[in-house]
């Protein structure tokens with residue numbers, strides 16, 4: 001006998017079917033020790049092995065509605081009307097005899113069936129008013145549901161009766177299991193109601209029971225379940241790669257608070273207090289307030305109001321320290337850079353920060369209110385604009401972008417300012433952030449004497465390009481199929 005590894009339940013079902021040929025799961029449950037669920041499950045397994053066939057059918061049954069029951073007894077409204085008259089009769093008289101409602105229903109059908117015509121408020125009966133199919137059908141039905149085959153009623157006739165709400169349709173699902181020729185062969189080949197042992201237990205060994213048991217052999221043809229190895233999220237992998245590049249270029253990683261005072265997020269960066277980026281619609285403002293760093297208050301205030309002691313006119317107007325105290329979710333990681341510089345005003349400083357920033361953006365395929373930035377600063381004697389461009393170029397080269405260029409840009413805190421762009425096949429030049437040399441208006445009030453190169457690069461943009469995504473949101477949604485498909489590396 002071919003080894004089919006039948007379970008005890010499958011054997012039960014097969015032996016039952018051997019006698020009955022065809023049975024429902026209910027029949028099997030009645031005739032074996034199995035529950036309906038187990039009988040069903042075993043039947044499907046038998047089907048997979050070609051020993052049985054499972055068939056699901058929906059059968060339609062019909063029964064009279066309560067209205068239908070009444071008419072089956074007294075006749076359809078049109079029949080009741082026609083029975084009451086033997087010549088032209090005023091509708092009004094009929095309405096009194098029966099009911100206005102009944103006559104209302106009847107008139108339509110009288111016309112449709114050609115049993116009567118209606119003229120000037122009179123019903124004039126026709127000569128031939130023989131029994132119609134719907135009446136015959138009505139007489140055959142009652143409150144127990146039956147199939148059309150059982151009654152011989154025509155499909156079209158029953159449909160009309162259902163539409164008239166005189167008959168109700170009931171759908172019942174039924175499942176039958178039929179043994180196949182192969183199944184019969186197996187069932188007849190001395191099938192025993194014992195189950196193969198799949199696990200050898202210490203109990204079986206100690207008692208010696210194992211000697212009389214049959215063991216299920218290994219099935220080496222069965223395809224194993226796919227396993228998915230754990231891996232680092234592709235976005236995290238890219239972030240780690242960027243981090244690694246800056247570390248290798250001799251930078252130190254810095255971290256800062258997500259909640260920043262407006263002072264560090266805006267004022268220390270010489271952003272005027274009436275700058276539109278500070279508005280509610282662009283920035284997440286918090287109710288809490290921060291203490292301001294006393295040592296820089298006067299210098300920053302003076303820089304904003306009149307340009308401090310340097311050759312600058314400042315923004316003019318009054319600088320309000322209460323505005324600077326307001327907390328925000330950092331709108332850029334530049335707040336982390338500037339605080340780090342204030343804390344470390346002596347050269348050299350070479351630091352980067354790769355972290356989240358927050359802006360009030362309407363979410364769409366290219367905007368999310370949370371996103372990552374790659375921020376960096378270099379402060380040292382004789383640092384030049386050329387050093388800045390070289391540094392960024394080097395980073396992008398190491399990321400695998402060959403063509404890098406810089407377009408003039410504007411930020412309130414840098415001069416000159418540029419926007420680095422990389423060239424992507426199919427897309428052309430893609431802008432990837434901002435960079436520049438911090439203005440004296442930024443560095444002076446914090447006691448920084450050397451030039452500072454600074455940049456803030458978009459990380460998620462770069463990730464979209466590298467991972468071939470059309471929608472930024474995929475980076476944050478953990479779509480399991482996408483994650484499984486994304487390669488760990490490309491060769």
Ligand SMILES: N[C@@H](Cc1ccccc1)C(=O)O
Nearest residue numbers: 332334434435436454455456
């Ligand atoms: N903070 C800027 C980027 C930037 C950082 C540093 C210098 C110049 C520009 C931004 O978020 O877009």
